[in-house]
Amino acid sequence: MLTIGQLAAYSGVTTRAVRHYHQIGLLPEPERDASGYRTYAAPDVVVLIRIRTLAEAGVPLARVQELLAADDEGFAGAVAEIDRRLRGEIKQLQEHRRRIAQLAAGDSLALPASVTDYLDRMRALGAPDLMVEMERDAWILIAAQFPDQIEEFMVEKQAYLDDPLMRRLLRSMGDLLAGDDESEALLAQTADVLAEMAEQAAASGELDRQDDALPDSTFVDLLDTVVQAAGPRMVRLRDRLQELMVERGWSGIIKLERVDPPGGRGVNSA
Amino acid sequence: MLTIGQLAAYSGVTTRAVRHYHQIGLLPEPERDASGYRTYAAPDVVVLIRIRTLAEAGVPLARVQELLAADDEGFAGAVAEIDRRLRGEIKQLQEHRRRIAQLAAGDSLALPASVTDYLDRMRALGAPDLMVEMERDAWILIAAQFPDQIEEFMVEKQAYLDDPLMRRLLRSMGDLLAGDDESEALLAQTADVLAEMAEQAAASGELDRQDDALPDSTFVDLLDTVVQAAGPRMVRLRDRLQELMVERGWSGIIKLERVDPPGGRGVNSA
DNA sequence: GCTTGACCTTGACGCAGCGTCAACCCCGCA
DNA sequence: TGCGGGGTTGACGCTGCGTCAAGGTCAAGC
Numbered sequence: 155m156l157t158i159g160q161l162a163a164y165s166g167v168t169t170r171a172v173r174h175y176h177q178i179g180l181l182p183e184p185e186r187d188a189s190g191y192r193t194y195a196a197p198d199v200v201v202l203i204r205i206r207t208l209a210e211a212g213v214p215l216a217r218v219q220e221l222l223a224a225d226d227e228g229f230a231g232a233v234a235e236i237d238r239r240l241r242g243e244i245k246q247l248q249e250h251r252r253r254i255a256q257l258a259a260g261d262s263l264a265l266p267a268s269v270t271d272y273l274d275r276m277r278a279l280g281a282p283d284l285m286v287e288m289e290r291d292a293w294i295l296i297a298a299q300f301p302d303q304i305e306e307f308m309v310e311k312q313a314y315l316d317d318p319l320m321r322r323l324l325r326s327m328g329d330l331l332a333g334d335d336e337s338e339a340l341l342a343q344t345a346d347v348l349a350e351m352a353e354q355a356a357a358s359g360e361l362d363r364q365d366d367a368l369p370d371s372t373f374v375d376l377l378d379t380v381v382q383a384a385g386p387r388m389v390r391l392r393d394r395l396q397e398l399m400v401e402r403g404w405s406g407i408i409k410l411e412r413v414d415p416p417g418g419r420g421v422n423s424a
Numbered sequence: 425m426l427t428i429g430q431l432a433a434y435s436g437v438t439t440r441a442v443r444h445y446h447q448i449g450l451l452p453e454p455e456r457d458a459s460g461y462r463t464y465a466a467p468d469v470v471v472l473i474r475i476r477t478l479a480e481a482g483v484p485l486a487r488v489q490e491l492l493a494a495d496d497e498g499f500a501g502a503v504a505e506i507d508r509r510l511r512g513e514i515k516q517l518q519e520h521r522r523r524i525a526q527l528a529a530g531d532s533l534a535l536p537a538s539v540t541d542y543l544d545r546m547r548a549l550g551a552p553d554l555m556v557e558m559e560r561d562a563w564i565l566i567a568a569q570f571p572d573q574i575e576e577f578m579v580e581k582q583a584y585l586d587d588p589l590m591r592r593l594l595r596s597m598g599d600l601l602a603g604d605d606e607s608e609a610l611l612a613q614t615a616d617v618l619a620e621m622a623e624q625a626a627a628s629g630e631l632d633r634q635d636d637a638l639p640d641s642t643f644v645d646l647l648d649t650v651v652q653a654a655g656p657r658m659v660r661l662r663d664r665l666q667e668l669m670v671e672r673g674w675s676g677i678i679k680l681e682r683v684d685p686p687g688g689r690g691v692n693s694a
Numbered sequence: 695g696c697t698t699g700a701c702c703t704t705g706a707c708g709c710a711g712c713g714t715c716a717a718c719c720c721c722g723c724a
Numbered sequence: 725t726g727c728g729g730g731g732t733t734g735a736c737g738c739t740g741c742g743t744c745a746a747g748g749t750c751a752a753g754c
Contacts, residue, residue: 156646157731164646166568173733174712189720191731196649200534200561203568207534211527212520215711222533233528237521244517250482251510257481258503263492264470264477291470298436298473376426376434379466429701439702444741459749461702485740695754702749713737720731 155187156194165202172202180205180219212240262290268308269293275315281324282331284384291380299373319354323347330391341391345398352404361410374409425457426464435472442472450475450489482510532560538578539563545585551594552601554654561650569643589624593617600661611661615668622674631680644679 162169175181181201184192201222208218213236221232257263262270273293277286297304314320326344330336355361381392396407405413432439445451451471454462471492478488483506491502527533532540543563547556567574584590596614600606625631651662666677675683 159730160642164565164568170712195653196561196565196646197653199568199646200564203564204533207527210520211523212517213524230528233524237524240517240521240524244514244521247482247510247514247517251507251514253481254483254503254507254510257477258500263474291466294470294473295434295466298434298469376466376469383465383467427702440741
């Protein structure tokens, strides 16, 4: 007669494992001796070695019983299925390796290379850090929402960076954010550039495509909160620019729409 | 402002996952609105997308925080370590596949091919099923205990099967087990064969090697319980044969030892 | 204003396969 | 008889959530 420790030693498992197998009903509870110890004999060792053999081959405990009782045919079928599962798990882990290698290769977290290229170029053209970070967060959201279209978007955006108007805008924004406070003249100048870009976008028909790309108004709201997250100063700046844009006949910043300017035309009505 | 469901949808995870991340402190708990709902904004979506990106690449949640905060160098190091882990898991699964393929290829559970070959040959030579099953279980125990020596043992055992004495023993055992009851004549005949084999083993020095191979007397006891598991009839048979063997100057069956026979010599003293 | 259905809340169990205490009992030896 | 090294049951921990359970809330249609 064997104690649980001896059984475990002969079978090459731990005592904890044996008790676990009892608990899940894989191994029947044996007789107890006078003091409550479980008592085992050779057949238990044999069964336990079989269980261990299967478990070490990756068979889930829940299926071990079935396999122990299976005939040759059933056994072969079950084994084939378990092998399929193992292959699937291996493929998944290999996919994990691929992804993590990509991350290590410099993909900013959650952004494809095309977007990080774009952001790098913005920075190189003098865009202030705060603005680049806002762009980055916005593009993380967009890339998650429209993963299939992100590459087209980037082609378009890269083309924009060649436009002298965009260069001027980036410089203006840089100037605006450089000091602690912003001058009205600088704000007006920035708004002028923005308005001019809006006209150009309207002329090229881009505004219509924008409506297709961003049909979801709540998503636009979400993008808007990126600005809020950038801090109160950025919000104030955005609000001021929006006011100035309305005077120039445009509402919205993320999603532009033509509006009637209040009061006169281009006149400072504040 | 977003609810947890909207946050989850934008980030591509489940609400349950978001709450889980709160629970483990991976994502800070946000403000609540008047009715106790969690309220989120864009930065939460951004962080959550980053978390998902890492998690989908196989980074354990416990390390995600660290990776989000890491600089390029630390990030690369951590990624390398995670890749090592993934490689290890893949290797383990491949090992599982190898083993399960072996099992499917016909290895009886927990026994190498050499032993199943031996058992098959025993059966072919007319050994009764009950005896072969006892042998099988005994060899499962031995193979688990002495995995490195099992092949040598089998070479020796296979040689035995060529011995005419062993053939006679198998036939005798078959005859003994064939009926419901066993005749004294058959028992005596079987004991004679056993005694002759013992003499032969002693002459070839095999008994000494047996002492080296089975130093553990408790292991011999364990092997003995294999007989008990085969049923009361087998136990009775074994006991009777042992008595007869003692008369012929041998004790034990699994581990033979020379003894003084009681009373006369080869005379039926029962 | 009331119902309905979708969404929110906290809390808790479940999964695989045990590892690892904790608190207590039992056995053999000096 | 005391001690040290076993044994026993019970329960929590780990990973990453899924899935009830039992409500409270919100928006919309009647």
